[in-house]
Amino acid sequence: MKYMGFYLFAVLLLIIGCGGGGGGGLTGGNNGGNNGGNNGGNNGGNNGGNNGGNNGGNNGGNNGGNNGGNTGSTASVAGRVVEEGSSFGISGVIVRFYTAAGALAGQASTNSTGNFTTNIQSTATQLHVDATSIPLGYHRSYTYQSKIYSPLISTCKAPLPALGAGTTTVPTILIPSAGTPPPPPPTGCR
Numbered sequence: 001m002k003y004m005g006f007y008l009f010a011v012l013l014l015i016i017g018c019g020g021g022g023g024g025g026l027t028g029g030n031n032g033g034n035n036g037g038n039n040g041g042n043n044g045g046n047n048g049g050n051n052g053g054n055n056g057g058n059n060g061g062n063n064g065g066n067n068g069g070n071t072g073s074t075a076s077v078a079g080r081v082v083e084e085g086s087s088f089g090i091s092g093v094i095v096r097f098y099t100a101a102g103a104l105a106g107q108a109s110t111n112s113t114g115n116f117t118t119n120i121q122s123t124a125t126q127l128h129v130d131a132t133s134i135p136l137g138y139h140r141s142y143t144y145q146s147k148i149y150s151p152l153i154s155t156c157k158a159p160l161p162a163l164g165a166g167t168t169t170v171p172t173i174l175i176p177s178a179g180t181p182p183p184p185p186p187t188g189c190r
Contacts, residue, residue, distance in 0.1 A: 032125055052138025075122040075163035079170030081114045089114020094130035099123045125158035139183055143174040156189035
C-alpha cells in the first residue's frame with residue numbers, strides 16, 4: 001500500500017501520455033487531411049484523374065477552398081512540352097497553373113512523350129514551368145506563344161488560354177537544348 005500512490009500516479013501519467021499522443025494523432029489527422037486535401041487535390045487529384053480529382057476536390061478541396069484551396073470548380077487542360085527546334089517531347093517537366101492572385105490552381109507532369117493532361121481550378125489564368133524539373137541538357141528557359149519566359153523567376157508566368165467546357169489545349173511549350181546558345185532574356189514576363 002505504501003507504493004500504491006506512486007503506482008496510481010505512474011498509471012495516470014501513462015494514460016495522459018497515451019491520451020496526449022492520441023490527441024496529437026487527431027491533430028495530425030486534421031493537418032494531414034487539410035494538406036492531403038489541398039496537395040492531393042492538386043497533385044494526386046490532378047494526376048489521379050476525374051474520380052480522385054473530383055472526390056478530392058469536393059471533399060477535401062471545398063473544405064480546403066475555404067482555407068485557400070480549391071474553389072470547387074475545375075477545368076481540364078492538356079498540352080505538350082518539347083525540345084525547341086524539334087518535335088522531341090521532354091518527360092518529367094512540371095507545369096504549374098496559377099490564379100490571377102498568384103495562388104496555385106493545379107499542376108501537371110509531362111509523360112514520356114512530353115504530353116500532359118490534368119484538371120485544375122477553373123480560375124487559373126497563368127502557367128509556369130518548374131525550373132527544377134527541367135532535365136539536364138536543357139537551358140532553364142522556355143518559349144510559349146513566341147515569348148521567352150524564365151522558370152528561375154517565380155513571378156515570370158505565361159498567360160493561360162481562357163478555360164471552357166471540355167479540355168482546353170495549351171499551346172506547346174518549347175525548351176531550348178543546352179547544345180544551343182543561351183536564350184536571350186525573358187520577353188514575356190507579366
